Amino acid sequence: DSRPRVFSGIQPTADSFHLGNYLGALRNWVPLQDTHDCLYCVVDLHAITAGHDPKVLRQRTRVAAAQLLAIGIDPERSILFVQSHVPAHAELAWVLSCITGFGEASRMTQFKDKTVKQGSDRASVGLFTYPVLMAADILLYRAHEVPVGEDQRQHLELSRDLAQRFNRDYGKTFVVPEPYILRDTAKIVDLQDPTSKMSKSASTPNGIIELLDEPARSAKKIRSAVTDTGREIVYDPEQKPGVSNLLTIHSALTGTPVADLEKQYEGRGYGDLKKELGQVVADFTAPIRERTQAYLDDPAELDKVLAVGAEKARQIADQTLRTVYDRVGF
Numbered sequence: 583d584s585r586p587r588v589f590s591g592i593q594p595t596a597d598s599f600h601l602g603n604y605l606g607a608l609r610n611w612v613p614l615q616d617t618h619d620c621l622y623c624v625v626d627l628h629a630i631t632a633g634h635d636p637k638v639l640r641q642r643t644r645v646a647a648a649q650l651l652a653i654g655i656d657p658e659r660s661i662l663f664v665q666s667h668v669p670a671h672a673e674l675a676w677v678l679s680c681i682t683g684f685g686e687a688s689r690m691t692q693f694k695d696k697t698v699k700q701g702s703d704r705a706s707v708g709l710f711t712y713p714v715l716m717a718a719d720i721l722l723y724r725a726h727e728v729p730v731g732e733d734q735r736q737h738l739e740l741s742r743d744l745a746q747r748f749n750r751d752y753g754k755t756f757v758v759p760e761p762y763i764l765r766d767t768a769k770i771v772d773l774q775d776p777t778s779k780m781s782k783s784a785s786t787p788n789g790i791i792e793l794l795d796e797p798a799r800s801a802k803k804i805r806s807a808v809t810d811t812g813r814e815i816v817y818d819p820e821q822k823p824g825v826s827n828l829l830t831i832h833s834a835l836t837g838t839p840v841a842d843l844e845k846q847y848e849g850r851g852y853g854d855l856k857k858e859l860g861q862v863v864a865d866f867t868a869p870i871r872e873r874t875q876a877y878l879d880d881p882a883e884l885d886k887v888l889a890v891g892a893e894k895a896r897q898i899a900d901q902t903l904r905t906v907y908d909r910v911g912f
C-alpha cells in the first residue's frame with residue numbers, strides 16, 4: 583500500500599466520548615480511511631497515568647472500541663486495536679526515554695498544567711513520561727502523519743525530535759511524522775460554563791453531551807444550557823459563547839453553515855433553537871448508541887475484532903522494534 587500512514591489514539595478515560603471529542607477529533611478519523619492507511623488505537627497504557635480502577639478501565643476500553651466502530655471506523659480497512667495488546671509500545675517507550683533529556687521532558691506544558699492542578703507529589707512518573715510513550719505509539723508504525731489538535735502539538739514535536747535523534751545516532755530507522763491538520767474541527771464548550779471547553783473533567787455532568795446519552799437526556803441538557811439575557815440568535819463567541827456553541831454544534835451535525843442557521847432563526851427565540859438542536863443531537867447520537875450497544879451485547883465479536891486488529895498492529899510494531907533493538911545493541 584502506497585498511501586500515507588496515519589496513527590491516532592484516544593484514551594479510554596470516560597464512560598462515553600463526548601461531543602467535543604467527536605467534533606474536535608474523532609469524526610475526522612472516518613474520512614481519513616478513504617485516503618490513508620489508518621491505525622486507530624485505544625490507548626489504555628496512557629489511561630493509567632493518573633490513577634484508575636481496573637474494572638472500570640477494562641469496561642471503558644471496550645466501550646471506547648465499540649464507539650469507534652459505531653461512528654464508522656471500519657476494521658476491514660483500518661487497524662483498530664488496544665494499546666496494551668501490543669507490548670512493543672512499552673518496550674519502545676523505554677528505549678526512547680533513554681534518549682529523551684530530563685530537561686526536554688520537563689518542558690512539556692501539559693505535564694506542567696496537570697501537576698499545577700494535582701501537585702507534583704501526586705503526579706506519577708508515568709504522567710511525566712507520557713509524551714515519550716506517545717512518541718513510541720507513533721514511531722512504531724512509521725506513521726507519516728498524525729492528526730493532532732492544538733493540545734498535542736508540542737508532544738508531536740517531541741516525537742519528531744526523538745525520531746530524528748535516533749536516526750542520527752543509530753541509523754535511519756523511523757519516519758519523522760508530520761502533523762495532519764484537521765480541517766473540520768470545532769471547539770465545543772461546556773453547556774453550563776461556556777467559558778471552558780466541554781471536557782470529561784467538567785464539574786457538572788450537565789455541561790457535557792455524551793455520545794451514549796439517551797436522547798431525552800441530551801435534549802434536557804441542551805434545554806438547560808446557559809445562554810445569555812439577549813434574544814438574538816447570532817454567532818458571536820466572545821459576547822454570546824453559549825448561543826454560539828449551540829450554533830456550532832448544530833452546524834457541525836447538520837452541515838448547515840452557521841450563517842444559514844442565523845437566517846433560519848431570525849426573529850425566533852433561544853427556546854426554538856434548543857428544542858430543535860435537541861432533536862438534531864438525538865437523531866445523530868441514537869444510531870451511534872444503538873450500534874455501540876450491539877457490539878457490547880456481542881462480546882465475542884468485539885473480542886475478535888480487537889484480536890485481529892492487535893495481530894495486524896503487532897506485525898508492524900514487532901518489525902520496527904526488532905530493528906531498534908538490533909541497532910541499540912540488544
Ligand code: ADP
Pocket residue numbers: 592593601602603604605606607731732733768769770771779780781782783
Ligand atoms: P477531555 O478534555 O474530555 O479530557 P481529551 O483530552 O481526552 O478530552 O480529548 C481527546 C480528543 O478530543 C483530543 O484530540 C481533544 O483535542 C479533543 N477534544 C476534547 N474536548 C474537546 C472540545 N471541547 N472541543 C473540541 N475538541 C475536543
Ligand code: NA
Pocket residue numbers: 781
Ligand atoms: Na483532557
